[in-house]
Amino acid sequence: MKKRKHIVETIAMMAKYNPFFEKAGFYYMWDTGSGRPVLMYPLTDEAKKRIESFLAKDPVAQKHGGKLYMSRYGRVNKLQGNIVIEGLTKIYTSVLDVKQMPTKLREVLLAFGVEKRVIEKYVLRDVNIPIKPGEVVAVVGASGAGKTTLLRMIVGAAKRELQADARYRPSNREVVVPQNTRIAYLLPGECEPTFGSETILEHIYAKVGDEAIAVEILNMVGLSDAVFYRARFHELSTGQRERAKLASLLAEKPNLLVIDEFTAHLDSLTA
Ligand SMILES: Nc1ncnc2c1ncn2[C@@H]1O[C@H](COP(=O)(O)OP(=O)(O)OP(=O)(O)O)[C@@H](O)[C@H]1O
Ligand SMILES: [Mg+2]
Known part of the structure; x- marks a missing residue:
C-alpha cells in the first residue's frame, strides 16, 4: 500500500512537467498540504461524473479546469513581416596563386598557362523566395546547389555583424528581415x-x-x-x-x- 502511494505521488510530480498523464485521461484535482498535486483517473462513468462535478463547483478547480500541465514556453513574438529575398545573387570569389603550391604542381599549372587567377563562381543567381511569418520552408537540391549559401545570406541579414565575413554577404541585393527578428x-x-x-x-x-x-x-x-x-x-x-x-x-x-x-x-x- 505504501509503495503504491509512492508511485502515485511520483506520477503526480511528473505530471507537472509532462502532459502525458492528462492526455491519458487523468484529471488534476487539488494539491496536498505539502504541495503535491493529486491526480485521479475515473474507472467508471459514475466516478467521471463526480470528478467533473467537483471541477465545475470548486472555486480553485474552476480556475485550473482539471489541468495541471501548462506550457510555460509561451509564444514567441511573431515576425512583423515577410523575409524578402528578391533578385538575390551570390558569387564566391577566390584567388588562386600558384606561388604557394609545391613546385611540381606549380609547373603543371604553369604549363596550362595558369599563374594567378581570380575565380568567380555564381552560386545563387536572381533568387526570389518570399517567406511569410509562421511558414516552414524546406530547401532541397543537389550537393553543391547552393542551399547552405542561401541560408548564410539569411543568417547574415539577421546577424549583421557576420557580414564582415564575405561568405555571409550577398553579391547583389540583400535579404531583408523584419525589425523584430x-x-x-x-x-x-x-x-x-x-x-x-x-x-x-x-x-x-x-x-x-x-x-x-x-x-x-x-x-x-x-x-x-x-x-x-x-x-x-x-x-x-x-x-x-x-x-x-x-x-x-x-x-x-x-x-x-x-x-x-x-x-x-x-x-x-x-x-
Ligand atoms: N567559401 C566558399 N568559397 C568558394 N566557393 C564556395 C564556398 N562555399 C561554397 N562554395 C561553392 O558554392 C557552391 C554551393 O555550395 P553550398 O555549400 O551552398 O552547397 P549545398 O547546396 O549546401 O551543398 P551540400 O548539399 O553538399 O551541402 C559549391 O559549388 C561550393 O563549392
Ligand atoms: Mg550544404
Whole structure:
C-alpha cells in the first residue's frame, strides 16, 4: 500500500512537467498540504461524473479546469513581416596563386598557362523566395546547389555583424528581415551551440532560467526521458545530439530558426 502511494505521488510530480498523464485521461484535482498535486483517473462513468462535478463547483478547480500541465514556453513574438529575398545573387570569389603550391604542381599549372587567377563562381543567381511569418520552408537540391549559401545570406541579414565575413554577404541585393527578428541558427561545422560537460538539462536551464520550460523544450525535441535530462552531450548518439542542439536553439526563443542539414543524422521516422 505504501509503495503504491509512492508511485502515485511520483506520477503526480511528473505530471507537472509532462502532459502525458492528462492526455491519458487523468484529471488534476487539488494539491496536498505539502504541495503535491493529486491526480485521479475515473474507472467508471459514475466516478467521471463526480470528478467533473467537483471541477465545475470548486472555486480553485474552476480556475485550473482539471489541468495541471501548462506550457510555460509561451509564444514567441511573431515576425512583423515577410523575409524578402528578391533578385538575390551570390558569387564566391577566390584567388588562386600558384606561388604557394609545391613546385611540381606549380609547373603543371604553369604549363596550362595558369599563374594567378581570380575565380568567380555564381552560386545563387536572381533568387526570389518570399517567406511569410509562421511558414516552414524546406530547401532541397543537389550537393553543391547552393542551399547552405542561401541560408548564410539569411543568417547574415539577421546577424549583421557576420557580414564582415564575405561568405555571409550577398553579391547583389540583400535579404531583408523584419525589425523584430530574433534568429537562432545552426550551420553544421560552422556555427553550432557549444556543449560542455554539463548535463543536457543544465545546458537548457542555463539558457531559459526555468526548470519547467527546460523540460518542456527537451520534450518538444523528443528527449522526453530523465535518462536524457541527466545525460551529457558526449553521451548521446549522433541523432540525439542533433536534437539536443535543436533544444539549445529553441531555448533562445527565436522567431526565426535557420537549420542546415536538419534531418541528415536522423532516421526517416524521427526526421
Ligand atoms: N567559401 C566558399 N568559397 C568558394 N566557393 C564556395 C564556398 N562555399 C561554397 N562554395 C561553392 O558554392 C557552391 C554551393 O555550395 P553550398 O555549400 O551552398 O552547397 P549545398 O547546396 O549546401 O551543398 P551540400 O548539399 O553538399 O551541402 C559549391 O559549388 C561550393 O563549392
Ligand atoms: Mg550544404
